[in-house]
Amino acid sequence: GEDVEQSLFLSVREGDSSVINCTYTDSSSTYLYWYKQEPGAGLQLLTYIFSNMDMKQDQRLTVLLNKKDKHLSLRIADTQTGDSAIYFCAETGSGNTGKLIFGQGTTLQVKP
């Protein structure tokens, strides 16, 4: 079946890099996404990667995809206190529906 796993918590110091990891099971996923959710808010799309790519960089964000191991990571450079939030990894799964299968989310705590 389709499943997405993430570690639940990550704590870093302001200015350090953060790396949030995700594993997924469906090798036919076309797109993989990272979303950010602040308390009481909806999901903000941070970035996404097409499955035939292995890296995508967007300002402070770097996404790495290892399709063989079904492993996705999000690196945030120079982490700021405003980056404190829950980060969700999601895959599109099989079929062309576009529906997303989400992980449980990783809570990122940034200490000043």
Added chain:
Amino acid sequence: DTGVSQNPRHKITKRGQNVTFRCDPISEHNRLYWYRQTLGQGPEFLTYFQNEAQLEKSRLLSDRFSAERPKGSFSTLEIQRTEQGDSAMYLCATLSRNNEQFFGPGTRLTVL
């Protein structure tokens, strides 16, 4: 603001009552998705529309749930005879041509 709006933002109801939520998508996006998110979990897919056609429903969507998207514009999600287990955040999302899925702010439902 992603351009996807949802109303109401909060709804408190008593068990057994019916509730209806509305989602107004980004106008040029043909696909519209509903998800449910409970505390500490990632969003779970409920159903989606391609224009006015409802193409897939999750097994999470019991007979008490119904969704519509008349004329392929806004969508409504109705829950009949609400139960305490229905308490959750209900999220709407739409899909761009570039496969970016944008979420609304959600409707938080509390069933007493």
